[in-house]
Amino acid sequence: MSQMVNDKLIILHTNDIHSHFEMMSANAAVISRERKAAGEQAVLALDIGDHMDRAAVETEGTMGQANVDVINLTGYDAITIGNNEGLTVPPSALEAAYAGLLCPVVCCNLYELDSGKPPAWMKEHIIIEKNGIKIGITGATAPFSQFYTLLGWNSRDPETSIAQQVQLLRDQVDVLIVMSHLGIIADKILAERIPGIDIILGGHTHHLLEEPLFIEGTAVCGAGKFGNYVGKVIVEWKPDEGRYAVTGGSCIPVSGEELDPEVERAVLIHRQQAEEHLKEAVAITDRKLEIHYDQESSFANLLAQAVRHYASSDISIVNSGQLLGSLPDGEISAGMIHSLCPSPINPCVIKLSGAxxxxxxxxxxxxxxxDKKIFGYGFRGKVLGGLAVDGMEVLYNNEGSSYHKIIQASVQGIPIEREREYRVGTLDMFTFKVGYESLAKGKDIVFMLPEFLRDLLRQELSRPGALEQSFLHRFVPLI
Structure with a gap:
């Protein structure tokens, strides 16, 4: 243990910024202001994951390099990764982006399947010394095991992994911090079950704790989402106890009034470069594809076709809310498809009963x-939207009572059987019981990574006859 050289440590933390680049300059300005106000006192700046989000042009067009440059310019001391980094950015692209990172990536529950070790750019823990205060830091990310396995990762149980790191670190450091991209429920359990953690800085569930929540002597913290707050934790030396302890904390609201000129300039440059990169033409169409959320539409049908052909399934079922606007005729660029289908959602195949x-x-x-508004689960749209299908036809009476509108449904020309199981191409979002919950009852789920829905749309746009097929009605109203 170190001798007491400084009596105070200030920890600044952000989480779940989700590529809200319009807030990053202001965040950097707040962190810079707090550093200056601290004077000679020790200051530590940490990010708790989901800094990247491929719904943003800057991230998509640079595959995360824009985020890395902002992290460097802001001056973070360490970061961990969230599911948006780990699951939506291909491992090779993530490695390339992090090659330019000036601070360590700390996460103790992700390992390469091939080597059994963390990737070269990731550390299970670090020890940082600030003004004589030894700070031990470990981190963990939400273990979406089935998804990570498909990408070549082994995501281990975070509680077990963190407990091992705490045991390794506790006697070597004055302050022990866990960067947890696990969610508030998991954070509370960690605080209850693992002794020796001083501070848990949380993310993933976008929780805002305006002051630390103390559980079994551990300060549990969270700074909301989208860069709206910078969390602040104050740690001070307690002479009567002979140790450092958390004495306070808050979440500092971030407005657009303070700006960091370097970050502002970097964001602008990256946006211009990303937009240029995404100008690549991927298709030329001779007709406009409309999107409607309350009725069948050709663009939603195209998405359903894209999923069915990719998945080689009996039928496909998607929600029209994945598409944020109509697809115009003429030259279609990668950036246009990204803007119309920004959600980092993957296709999957399930076995689902006719009922x-x-x-x-x-x-x-x-x-x-x-019309239902949906948040999270990778969804970046506004409303759920109606379902679009391919491989089936639905005869319905819109004047019928709720849940009794469908007169007949056929799968490839054969009436659907309630007890029979069908192989359905659909979206990973539905497996989390969001939106249309009966779709989560599917069995034998096969997730398909790393392709997003927009990648499938690009493929479908180049398939001969696809546009014509999208105008064929699947939902036929009773006249």
Whole structure:
């Protein structure tokens, strides 16, 4: 243990910025201001993951390099990764982006399947010394095991992994911090079950704790989302106890009034470069594809076709809310498809009963479903939208009562059987019981990574006859 050289440590933390580049300059300005105000006192700046989000042009067009440059210019001492870095950026691209990172990436529960070791750019823990205060830091990210395995990762149990790191670090440091991209429920459990942690800086569930929550002597913290707050934790030397302890904390609101000129300039340059990169033409169309959320539309049908062809499934089911606007005719660029389908959502294949398919289709005809606002689970749209299908036809009566509108549904010309299981191409989002919950009842799920829906759209746009097929009606109203 170190001798007491300084009596105070200030920790600044951010989480779940999700590529809100319009807030990054202001965040950097707040962190810079707090550093100056601290004077000679020790200051530590940490980010708790999901800094990247490929819904943003800057991240998509630079594959995360824009985020890395902002992290460097802001002066973070360490970061961990969230599911948006780990699951939506291909491992090779993430390695390339982090090659330019000036601070360590700390995470103790992700390992390469091939080597059994963390990737070269990741550390299980670090020890930083600030003004004589030894600070031990470890981190962990949400273990989406099935997804990570497909990308060549082994995501281990975070509680076990953190407990091992705490045991290694505790006697070597004055202050022990866990950067947890696990969510508030997991953070509370960690505080209850693992002795020796001084501070848990949280993320993933976007929770805002305006002051630390103390559980079994551990300060649990979280600074909201999207760069709206910078968290601040104050640690001071307690002479009567002979140790450092958390004495306070807060979340500093971030407005657009303070700006960091270097970060502002970097964001502008990256946006220009990303937009230029995404100008690449991927298709030329001779007709406009409309999108509607309350009725069948050709663009949503195209997405359903894209999923079915990619998944080689009996049928496909997608929600129209994945598409944020109509696809115009003429030259289609990569950036245009990205702006219309920004969600980092992957296709999957499930086995689903005819009864559960019919339940979802009935719900799809009701405004309480197609107008429903959805947040999270990778979804970057505004409303859920109705369902679009391929490989089936639905005869319905819109004047019928709720859940009794469908007169007949056929799969490739054969009436659907309620008890039979069908191989359905759909979206990973639905497996999390969001939106159309009967779709989460599917069995034998096969997730398909790393392709996003927009990648499938690009493929479908180049398939001969795809545009014509998208105008063929799947939902046929009773006249």
């Amino acid at each position: 559960d398919i019919l339940q979802a289709l009935e719900e799809s005809l009701l405004p309480e479903y197609y």
